[in-house]
Amino acid sequence: MTDRDQDDYTEPTKHEDEAGLWRHLEDDDAPSAAAGESPKPQLTQSQVKRLTAPMIGMIITMGVLSLVLLALWFMNPEPDVTYSRDENVPEAASWAAGVTEYEPISPQVPEDWSANYARWETRAEHGVQVWEVGYTTAAVNFVGFAQTDQANPAWVNEETRQAPATGTETVQGLEFEVREEGDRRYLVLDAEQNTIDGTTVVIGGDAGEEEFSQAVEAIIEAIGQEVPENE
Incomplete structure (x- = not known):
């Protein structure tokens, strides 16, 4: 510096x-x-x-x-068997017999058919008390019947789903009115035509011809037959 x-x-x-x-x-x-x-x-x-x-x-x-x-x-695999309801028709018919003035129909249908329902009901809207049973057939189709001693046109129309009449058919001496709509067929046995017990019986379903005929035959054979009492 x-x-x-x-x-x-x-x-x-x-x-x-x-x-x-x-x-x-x-x-x-x-x-x-x-x-x-x-x-x-x-x-x-x-x-x-x-x-x-x-x-x-x-x-x-x-x-x-x-x-x-x-x-x-x-x-624990799921079972392969499908549950199907099967009502005891003779037993239910025996109970219904206690309140009806006629013998409830209890037909002998094929063993491989199952009963979906078997009941005594009051249709208040039509003033009709009804005994009715419905079956699932072996071919998994449906056929059933309704029986009453208080039938009127409104109730019959309801039971047949307003299906139009297409003719008549006689089975075992009884004349039925035939009604058809789509794949459903109905046979109506009017009280006046029922010479066995005077009840009105409506049979109907979508079962094939053979199964439907089996049902009709069994139902006619059971009309007026006494129902065994439950033990």
Whole structure:
């Protein structure tokens, strides 16, 4: 340093040194302040293990439960037999006989037919009390009958679903009115034509010709037959 330089040199004051130090510190912190971001927490390896342990345990538990349920399902397969309802028609007819003034029809249909219903009902809208039975045939078709001693045209129309009359048919000396609509066929035995017990009987269903004829024959044979009492 020359004498001139020495003459020009002025030792910084304490205040200036402190100011410079603060400027230095501010410059170091400037990038962080400008970014406006807070420091991100860092997890240790042990903390990560503690956090993930419950999730892993849950996944293992769900897997074990799924295997147990699957094993139970294979051990108890669904049965191949389909349940089908089969009412005891003679028994129901015996109960109905206690309230009717005629013998309720209890036909002997093929053994592989099942009775969907066998009931004594009051049709209040028509003022008619009815004994009725419906069957599912071996070919999984339907055929049934309704019997009453209080028939009127409105009830007959309801039982035949308003099907139009297409003629008459005589079976075992009894004359039936034939009604047909689509795949359904009805035979109506009017009380005046029923020389056995004077009841009105409506037979109907979508069963094929052979099964329908079987039903008609069995029903006619059962008209007026005494129903055994339940023991």
